[in-house]
Amino acid sequence: MSKRTFEQAFNAVFHDKAAFVDFCAIDVSKEVETFSVSDRTVYKTSDKFKKYLRFIDRVILRFLAKDEDVVHSFTKGKNTLTTVQAHSGNNYFFLTDIKNFYPNVKANDVLRLMRRDSQLVPILDIEAYIDRLTSMMTFGGSIPIGFPTSPQLSNAFLFEFDCAVKSHCKDNGLIYTRYADDIVISGKSFDELAELRTNVQILLDKYASPNLFLKEEKTHITHLGNKVKILGLLVLPNGQITLDAKYKKKLELLLHFYTTDEDKYKSFLEEEFKGSEKSLFGLLHYAKTVDPSYLEKLQRKYGVYALRTFMEVKWNDHR
Numbered sequence: 001m002s003k004r005t006f007e008q009a010f011n012a013v014f015h016d017k018a019a020f021v022d023f024c025a026i027d028v029s030k031e032v033e034t035f036s037v038s039d040r041t042v043y044k045t046s047d048k049f050k051k052y053l054r055f056i057d058r059v060i061l062r063f064l065a066k067d068e069d070v071v072h073s074f075t076k077g078k079n080t081l082t083t084v085q086a087h088s089g090n091n092y093f094f095l096t097d098i099k100n101f102y103p104n105v106k107a108n109d110v111l112r113l114m115r116r117d118s119q120l121v122p123i124l125d126i127e128a129y130i131d132r133l134t135s136m137m138t139f140g141g142s143i144p145i146g147f148p149t150s151p152q153l154s155n156a157f158l159f160e161f162d163c164a165v166k167s168h169c170k171d172n173g174l175i176y177t178r179y180a181d182d183i184v185i186s187g188k189s190f191d192e193l194a195e196l197r198t199n200v201q202i203l204l205d206k207y208a209s210p211n212l213f214l215k216e217e218k219t220h221i222t223h224l225g226n227k228v229k230i231l232g233l234l235v236l237p238n239g240q241i242t243l244d245a246k247y248k249k250k251l252e253l254l255l256h257f258y259t260t261d262e263d264k265y266k267s268f269l270e271e272e273f274k275g276s277e278k279s280l281f282g283l284l285h286y287a288k289t290v291d292p293s294y295l296e297k298l299q300r301k302y303g304v305y306a307l308r309t310f311m312e313v314k315w316n317d318h319r
Contacts, residue, residue, distance in 0.1 A: 003124045009059045023052055024132060032139055041103075043144035053148040056133060060126070061149060064117045064156035070166050071158075073180040074151035080231040081241065081290050083179040088239055090175060090186035093228060094193045096200065096219035101181035102145050104211045105157050107138040113156045154180065161207040168199060179231055183214075193221050233290060242291040247283065254280060255302040277310065284311050 004012075010020045031049035034041055045053065068075075072083040087093065114130045123129075137149040144150060162178060165185075169176040174187045183200065187193050197219055204212050222228050228235040232244050243251075250272055257265035273279035284307065288295045299307050 003122045005125050006123050006129050009123060010055065013055050013059070018048075018051070023055075026052065026136070028136055028139065032144075040145060043139055043146040045147065050148060053136070056137065057149050057152055060121050060123065060133070061152035061156070063121045064113065064152060065120060065159045066155045067159060067162040067166060070162045070176055070178055071155050072177055074155060080179055080233060083177045083182075083184060084230050084233050084235065084241055086177045087175050087184060087186035087230075087235075088241075090188060092187050092190050092193050092221060092223045093230065093235075094183075094185040094187075094196045094200075094221050095230060096183045096197070096214045098181040098183070098204070099213050099215040101212070102150060102154065103142045104209060105143045105154060106209075106211075107134055107141050109157055109209065110134045110138055110143065110153060113153070113159075117156065151180070158208055161204060164203045164207045165200060168203065182231060184230055190221060190223070196221075240291070242294055243287055247287070248294070251280075251283060251287065251298065252301075255298065255306060259302055259306055281310055 007020045010018075010023060026049065028049070031046040033044045035044065036042070066075075072078040072080070072086075111130065111134050114134060115127075118126050118130065137143060137147065137153060139147070143153050158178070162176075165176050165183075168174075169185060172187070172192060174185050174192060176183075176185050178184070185193065185196055185200075197214065201214050204214065224235065224237050224239070229244060232247070234242050234244055236242060254265065254268055254272070257268055269277065269280065284295070287298075288311075295307070
């Protein structure tokens with residue numbers, strides 16, 4: 001890929017709709033609002049700043065190093081389903097996630113990984129902008145939940161950790177995948193996974209940050225025959241993957257009300273999806289991707305027309 005200057009890349013994306021000088025001088029503190037959701041601080045950016053961050057994500061961050069074999073989050077063609085599918089054929093599963101992940105990826109970490117991967121980015125003068133980019137992509141000293149740049153930064157930050165865990169798993173006949181801060185490792189027997197809690201924490205400390213810890217209450221080993229729930233999906237005893245029961249319940253209640261009681265349908269839609277049929281559309285298509293046989297069951301129970309209304313006609317009419 002031919003390289004160009006950062007300003008040339010900016011102008012190729014924004015044309016005359018934004019000035020590069022404004023991009024370089026923007027005061028981040030005036031473009032961000034903070035609010036709390038479920039005891040977490042979430043950051044909302046202005047529309048202009050969000051466009052700038054998406055530009056950074058597009059022309060720089062997608063080139064940062066990540067282990068394509070391992071990472072399934074924020075990656076084209078991959079999702080929670082592919083994260084779980086990689087473990088088909090195994091019987092035992094080590095599940096954990098990283099405690100307070102985003103707040104513990106610090107500005108210095110972003111500087112380090114940007115310098116580490118600067119030669120991978122097709123921008124001639126990228127080195128001159130690393131400090132400025134870091135100040136734009138961090139807030140309060142870390143990467144914020146809600147910034148469009150944070151997902152790819154988190155993937156790049158864990159690159160060395162991913163490589164180390166993958167190597168450990170390969171040596172021990174295990175499979176490793178990661179979706180954001182959720183870690184899934186599987187094997188044929190319990191004994192193969194027994195020491196992973198300690199080993200993964202050691203690798204996290206060594207190859208990512210001493211400030212990162214596995215979430216104890218989310219760390220456990222399970223096996224087929226139990227209720228194996230991974231990233232909102234269930235792995236059945238026969239190895240088939242299907243939606244978690246809570247999603248099925250929502251879908252079936254909505255479809256039941258849609259076919260029997262319009263007022264209850266609208267009320268439940270508002271309660272569960274904030275009134276957005278787009279969310280119902282997305283969940284139905286996700287169900288189709290994850291477990292086509294379940295969607296066929298819904299069609300038999302509620303009618304092909306009811307399903308088609310949401311999956312095709314109704315959504316197309318509202319685009």
